[in-house]
Amino acid sequence: MSFTLSGPRLRPVRACRGLVAVPLLMAAACGSNVEEVSDIVLARHVHTDFYDAYPGIPSPAGDRVVFADFAVGSRSLAVYDVATGVGRVVTRTSAGRSRVTWSPDGSRVVYVDRRPESHGVWTLDPTTGQESRIVDPGDARIDYPRLLPDGTVTALRHAGADTAWVAYAPGPGHATVLVDRAGGWTAPVRSPDGRAVAYLRVVDGRAALAMTEIATGETRTLAADLRLGWDRRVEWSSTGRALHLAAAGLDDSLFVAWRVPVDGGPAKRLERSGRDVLAVTPLVDGRVALSVYHTRTAVGLVPVTGGEPTDVTTAGSTSAFLPSWHPAGGALGFITFSWRRVRIPIDFDLGVLDLDAEGAPIGTIRVLLSEEGEDYGAAWSPDGRWLAFHGHLERSDDIWLVRVGGSERPIRLTQFGPGADTGEPDWSPDGRALAFSSNGPPLEGNPTSVYSIAVDSATGRAVADPVRVPLDGFEGSAMGARFSPDGARLAFYGRSLEDGRVTVYTVPAAGGTPTAVVSFANGEPYSAPEWSADGASLFYSRNDGFGPFQVWRVDILTGVTEQVTTGVFGALQPSLSPDGRTLAVTMREAAIEVVALATGSTGAEDGSSGW
Numbered sequence: 376m377s378f379t380l381s382g383p384r385l386r387p388v389r390a391c392r393g394l395v396a397v398p399l400l401m402a403a404a405c406g407s408n409v410e411e412v413s414d415i416v417l418a419r420h421v422h423t424d425f426y427d428a429y430p431g432i433p434s435p436a437g438d439r440v441v442f443a444d445f446a447v448g449s450r451s452l453a454v455y456d457v458a459t460g461v462g463r464v465v466t467r468t469s470a471g472r473s474r475v476t477w478s479p480d481g482s483r484v485v486y487v488d489r490r491p492e493s494h495g496v497w498t499l500d501p502t503t504g505q506e507s508r509i510v511d512p513g514d515a516r517i518d519y520p521r522l523l524p525d526g527t528v529t530a531l532r533h534a535g536a537d538t539a540w541v542a543y544a545p546g547p548g549h550a551t552v553l554v555d556r557a558g559g560w561t562a563p564v565r566s567p568d569g570r571a572v573a574y575l576r577v578v579d580g581r582a583a584l585a586m587t588e589i590a591t592g593e594t595r596t597l598a599a600d601l602r603l604g605w606d607r608r609v610e611w612s613s614t615g616r617a618l619h620l621a622a623a624g625l626d627d628s629l630f631v632a633w634r635v636p637v638d639g640g641p642a643k644r645l646e647r648s649g650r651d652v653l654a655v656t657p658l659v660d661g662r663v664a665l666s667v668y669h670t671r672t673a674v675g676l677v678p679v680t681g682g683e684p685t686d687v688t689t690a691g692s693t694s695a696f697l698p699s700w701h702p703a704g705g706a707l708g709f710i711t712f713s714w715r716r717v718r719i720p721i722d723f724d725l726g727v728l729d730l731d732a733e734g735a736p737i738g739t740i741r742v743l744l745s746e747e748g749e750d751y752g753a754a755w756s757p758d759g760r761w762l763a764f765h766g767h768l769e770r771s772d773d774i775w776l777v778r779v780g781g782s783e784r785p786i787r788l789t790q791f792g793p794g795a796d797t798g799e800p801d802w803s804p805d806g807r808a809l810a811f812s813s814n815g816p817p818l819e820g821n822p823t824s825v826y827s828i829a830v831d832s833a834t835g836r837a838v839a840d841p842v843r844v845p846l847d848g849f850e851g852s853a854m855g856a857r858f859s860p861d862g863a864r865l866a867f868y869g870r871s872l873e874d875g876r877v878t879v880y881t882v883p884a885a886g887g888t889p890t891a892v893v894s895f896a897n898g899e900p901y902s903a904p905e906w907s908a909d910g911a912s913l914f915y916s917r918n919d920g921f922g923p924f925q926v927w928r929v930d931i932l933t934g935v936t937e938q939v940t941t942g943v944f945g946a947l948q949p950s951l952s953p954d955g956r957t958l959a960v961t962m963r964e965a966a967i968e969v970v971a972l973a974t975g976s977t978g979a980e981d982g983s984s985g986w
Contacts, residue, residue, distance in 0.1 A: 423444050487519075516533040664971045771793065926939045
């Protein structure tokens with residue numbers, strides 16, 4: 376599998392804009408020596424995870440960039456060659472790869488495998504794809520590994536309630552404890568001279584950047600009141616005079632890059648064109664590379680015969696996804712939110728957009744439903760009187776019903792409670808039942824299953840408790856559920872517990888033995904399959920582990936597939952219009968761009984080079 380970088384290689388960047396003031400983290404105002412400069416895009420990778428993104432990390436020389444991504448139920452690694460712009464997925468097996476870094480000489484990628492059967496520190500040869508475990512911690516759990524030039528690996532070791540920062544020498548043997556009281560530490564990294572360790576401490580959602588002298592234990596806090604992303608890392612400058620990280624101050628809505636001098640001088644920040652900076656990596660030539668997140672979702676329309684979707688929902692900073700149709704076909708419902716990595720959206724609202732006879736939007740997006748927490752996966756009843764949705768009202772994770780245009784409070788149909796991870800509902804054609812997926816009562820510990828619940832269309836109340844649809848012989852997680860046009864069958868995604876592959880299944884609505892229709896590599900399709908108007912085929916989204924998602928069609932009888940959507944943004948979460956002629960889809964841009972700043976772009980730490 377390979378893919379090629381395209382588009383311009385040179386773009387402008389404005390360094391060090393404005394001030395931020397948080398305790399011990401004071402941004403320096405831009406001086407007259409800072410000017411508009413050109414930066415270089417080292418690699419641009421389309422990210423496959425819908426809700427999460429892991430930064431691209433360049434090698435020390437900046438000649439290659441590695442990305443961790445989600446595929447086949449695990450993290451795969453893709454490596455781009457900067458000179459050619461070509462990238463390829465280099466891992467061949469499933470593994471829980473995380474905390475990805477490079478060896479000091481750039482010859483190997485270093486990471487932790489979190490799976491119990493293979494837990495430890497591994498290296499990957501980016502040319503051959505050969506992987507080798509270099510640290511087996513036994514019964515302990517290790518995290519945040521760093522490979523040193525002499526082959527030693529430093530890492531956090533968790534053994535029961537004890538946490539220590541340790542060093543594993545090359546070859547078999549036990550770890551040497553460097554710091555025995557490292558509880559609460561995150562992302563420790565040794566200074567270039569080996570005398571100190573820098574790390575993050577997180578308490579009540581806020582982080583502090585600290586440095587400890589290894590010989591004496593003397594500790595200094597260099598920055599406080601930081602907010603961190605998913606992939607937390609700290610990097611030393613080559614001279615050891617400064618630390619680099621991506622973080623947000625208390626008043627920031629985006630993550631930015633920081634350079635924090637270890638002598639207590641003012642910190643410098645770099646904002647990047649309204650985008651989140653996920654990681655900061657110093658290069659050996661004095662430049663600094665930023666891993667920048669580009670993301671946007673919108674709802675688009677495309678004929679069922681195929682083509683590139685047309686965006687109908689873009690409006691300012693509002694994003695939209697997971698569309699559904701009004702039964703009369705004159706309106707689209709979808710989830711709306713304003714995306715920021717710092718504040719992950721947990722207050723989704725349900726928006727609606729009216730359409731004319733040609734499918735063009737009329738007016739602007741209106742709020743259809745706005746309740747506390749997630750209002751997710753709106754579905755109109757066939758008669759248009761009710762709206763079913765997944766919501767977190769009353770601290771639940773359940774299916775709710777509300778009368779369209781009414782003033783009554785929503786009616787709770789299920790009683791799964793918090794943490795049930797319930798998906799979007801779908802109405803039966805007669806309006807008497809809803810189907811959805813959920814892991815059910817969390818204490819059962821069961822994987823996600825398909826459920827149905829009978830509904831009184833007059834009162835909007837459940838007729839009985841939800842029923843788990845029997846899936847005879849099926850082992851795995853069942854995700855999403857959608858009724859066929861005649862209501863006789865359900866379609867759903869099944870993810871294998873063995874290898875993470877996803878298969879599209881159909882099953883009688885009352886349950887039975889599922890029939891496999893088509894399988895594909897990526898493990899997160901993010902919605903239910905959609906039936907064609909005649910019930911002979913299914914629309915589904917996939918990306919086979921790399922590149923943008925696209926919508927495909929599969930003939931249920933023959934298994935023959937064809938790609939429906941095209942376009943660089945990709946498409947997923949298909950929903951068929953009532954007349955069967957148009958698909959509404961989620962259009963999604965999600966890319967990580969690794970940008971190397973030109974030398975001197977932010978002011979030199981020693982008067983001669985970079986950050």
